[in-house]
Amino acid sequence: MVISVSSRARTPIVRTPPSLDRLRLAVAVLFGLDGFVFGSWAARVPDVSAATGAGHTALGVALLCLSLGALACMQATGVLCRRIGTGRVAALAGVAASGCAVLPGLTTSVAGLCAALLVFGAATGAVNVAANSAGVQVEARAGRPLLSGLHAAFSAGGLLGALVGGLASAGVGVGLHLALVAVLGLAVMAWAAPVLVGADATAGATDPRVVVTPGGGATRPTGVLVLLGAVAGATAYGEGALSDWGALHLREQLAAAPALAAAGYAGFSSAMAVGRLAGGRLVLALGERRLLVGGALVAAAGALAAVTTSSLPVALGGFVLVGLGLANVFPLAIARAGALGGPSGVALSTTVGYTGLLGGPPVIGFLAEHAGLPTALGTVALMAVLAAVLVLGIDGEQIRRPAMPAGWAQPVLFGRRPVAVVLRPMGAAVRPAVTRVRSGAGTYVRDLQLLEV
Known part of the structure; x- marks a missing residue:
């Protein structure tokens, strides 16, 4: 509870922090709004590309500007969250992301698009870190893992944004469409912002405990945070690639109508939302390591199907498999961070993870210019396999349990139960390479001792 004094009447004003349910709803709305804004943009990428005359390489450069803007703001957002409050930063970031959504639709040149996406990317990077930090606080207050469900709101928002964007592409100009998205986002934040700001009154109770090494000294597990970000980033690469290039692939390679092309990302987002909603039950049924490795391999199969087929239904089904497979990797990694x-831990791991999400599209653009778009999108499968290898490379005996806020159920990330029952040949093949990587990792390997499951 926060008490302030009015300068005129000198009467105490009591501000009651929002209830857990109200705060959880506000954070879910922020995630959903973030997904809606991003999905709306993703559905209109082909139209923006046509309006600016951008080819594959030029569009890749523009998307790189979006990535650079986002990555530049992520670490600063983590610092601001610690200094002025996660709720305040989340509210400001949500307003900024909504307002900046209109910028790409106003451009008529590649240079203007680069500038617009640099600003838009900075706003989306800030809201990503702030929303995840707020989600971690909600988990701590609730006493149970909830971040996967909150990320489902992001996927649902992306689905809605893609569907609306696909319908709008048939008769509404991209500038008007994105302007309406901005207005809607600002209206939503008018309700959510006061709730998010009010949550800062109880933020002190949600801070993670200090991690203590066996020797008794406190330390910040930088290596672990980077590794968790790498696992998330290897799979987020696929999300970024499909969001910005999936619709274009379906249009160019399979002659899909604009609405059907947008349905590819919509199917991906809906599958990811369903997978995240079922994430808790899947972990209990399969074990987390099996879920992560198996999901990554399912995503790899779906990506290969989508880029090698000449059938539109098969390609759409491949996008669905990618969404299901990648659904829970990112939220589980960020929750542990x-x-x-x-x-600050969320900011570091999110920065590494979103390097894949935001760096994937420009990489796809450069590869598409020289090897073709289907081949470029095929790298999504390679990155999914890399994520599986990273998970397999974490030895359960070397991982120690982290200190968790009081009342939390301990997650079982990278548990001791091996996946060799179903993936023994793959594990044997990658083990020598993993051993060589460990031997050269130095500090990172020592940091891994901070976790235990």
């Missing part, structure tokens, strides 16, 4: 390092 938040438990270990608070907002």
Whole structure:
């Protein structure tokens, strides 16, 4: 509870922090709004490309500007969350992301598009870190993992944005469409912002405990945070690639109508939302390591199907498989990072993870110019396999349990139960390479001792 004094009447004003349910809803709305804004943009990428005359390489450069803007703001957002409050930063970031959504639709040149996406990317990068940090606080107050469900709101928002964007592409100009998206986002934030700001009154209770090494000294597990970000980033690469290039692939390679092309990303987002909603039950049924490795391999199969087929239904089905497979990797990794390092931990792992999400599209653009778009999108499968290898490379005996806020159920990330029952040949093949990587990792390997499941 926060008490302030009015300068005129000198009467105490009591501000009651929002209830857990109200705060959880506000954070879910922020995630959903973030997904809606991004999905709306993703559905209109072909139209923006045509309006600016951008080819594959030029569009890749523009998307790189979006990535650079986002990555530049992520670390600063983590610092701001610790200094002025996660709720305040989340509210400001949500307003900024909504307002900046209109910028790409106003451009008529590649240079203007690069500038617009640099600003838009900075706003989306800030809201990503702030929303994940707020989600970690909600988990701590609730006493149970909830971040996967909150990420489902992002996927649902992306689905809605893609569907609306696909319908709008048939008769509404991209500038008007994105302007309406901005107005809607600002209206939503008018309700959510006061709730998010009010949550800062109880933020002190959600900070993660200090991690103590066996020798008794406190330490920040930087290596672990980077590794968790790498696992998330290897799979987020696929999300970024499909969001910005999936519709274009369906249009160019399979002659899909604009609405059907947008349905590819919509199917991906809906599958990801369903997978995240079922994430808790899947972990209990399969074990987390099996879920992560198996999901990554399912995503790899779906990506290969989508880029090698000449059938539109098969390609759409491949996008669905990618969404289902990648659904829970990112939120599980970021939730653990938040438990270990608070907002700064979320910022570090999110920065590494979103390097894949935001760096994937420009890489796809450069590859598409020289090898063709289907081949470029095929790298989504390679990155999914890399994520599986990273998970397999974490030895359960070397991982120690992190300190968690009181009342939390301990997650079983990278548990001791091996996946060799179903993936023994693959594990044997990659083990020598993993051993060589470990031997050269130095500090990172020592940091891995901070986790235990």
